Amino acid sequence: MIEALLDLPSHVRERLTLALESGLLSPSSPATALQAVLGSAEWVAPTAQAFRGLEPFAIPSRAIAAWIRSLGKAEARCPRADLVWSGPEVAGLHARATRRVYEELIGSAEHSLWVSTYAFFDGPRAFESVARRMEGLPLLRVKLLLNLQRRSGDKSSSDQLVRRFAERFWSEEWPGSSRPQVYFDPRALELDVPGAVLHAKAVVADDQAVFITSANLTEAALDRNIELGLLVRDRSLAANVSTHFRGLIECNLLTPLPPA
Numbered sequence: 001m002i003e004a005l006l007d008l009p010s011h012v013r014e015r016l017t018l019a020l021e022s023g024l025l026s027p028s029s030p031a032t033a034l035q036a037v038l039g040s041a042e043w044v045a046p047t048a049q050a051f052r053g054l055e056p057f058a059i060p061s062r063a064i065a066a067w068i069r070s071l072g073k074a075e076a077r078c079p080r081a082d083l084v085w086s087g088p089e090v091a092g093l094h095a096r097a098t099r100r101v102y103e104e105l106i107g108s109a110e111h112s113l114w115v116s117t118y119a120f121f122d123g124p125r126a127f128e129s130v131a132r133r134m135e136g137l138p139l140l141r142v143k144l145l146l147n148l149q150r151r152s153g154d155k156s157s158s159d160q161l162v163r164r165f166a167e168r169f170w171s172e173e174w175p176g177s178s179r180p181q182v183y184f185d186p187r188a189l190e191l192d193v194p195g196a197v198l199h200a201k202a203v204v205a206d207d208q209a210v211f212i213t214s215a216n217l218t219e220a221a222l223d224r225n226i227e228l229g230l231l232v233r234d235r236s237l238a239a240n241v242s243t244h245f246r247g248l249i250e251c252n253l254l255t256p257l258p259p260a
Helices: 002-006 010-022 031-038 041-057 061-077 098-108 128-136 158-173 219-224 235-250
Strands: 081-086 112-117 141-146 181-184 202-205 209-213 227-232
Touching (some): 010 031, 081 098, 098 112, 098 202, 098 209, 098 219, 112 235, 202 235
Parallel strands (some): 141 181
Antiparallel strands (some): 112 202, 209 227
16 A cells, blocks of 8 residues: 555655645545546556555545655655666566656656766657756756767767757757757767767756666667666765766866757
């Protein structure tokens, strides 16, 4: 029962408690009402089962809401990692889906968002949820860390490669009117030296949760490939990741993409 409620993302659990406190929802509410509050059919059955376990005790909705809030506070003190998979489902094994976790984290960010990826494909789709979140929250600070790479045989200068990428990215790949800050590793563009790439794939939301994954921002990686990641709701770990990214920027190891 407790596990089902802890499995809810924190922002969804908050909607549930508010609905219980306001009287919009009760433990006996139908599944349709639950889905309207939770926003996804995935969470309806386990939440309804948890509520059924409470019915014999006739606990008021407001008391249930207070209990759920206390669960969230206890969870914050004992962070846990969720396995996140892409690819075919395995019967009998519960796993969070990569695309769903990616979109949940972006949809829950209120103050800051870091998104790092080695590769992306179909920018308007890959970055749609980020752009939409930025439009809804103008004060949200978003930083994208992207890999720029020289194609085999291309002898153009690094400045030329960066300028071409920036023109294409801002005109064709980025779908929103509000722009994030974009950074790249300039070492990937150097000529005649051993190459290095930005290969980290991660999302950090509000320095509260961090998602580290093998999946790039491509349809294949998010939905079809067998990819594995960890979602950890831990302030210390999330802040550590964003601090490291920020340090790379402050030391000029990551370079800002020009506005084009």
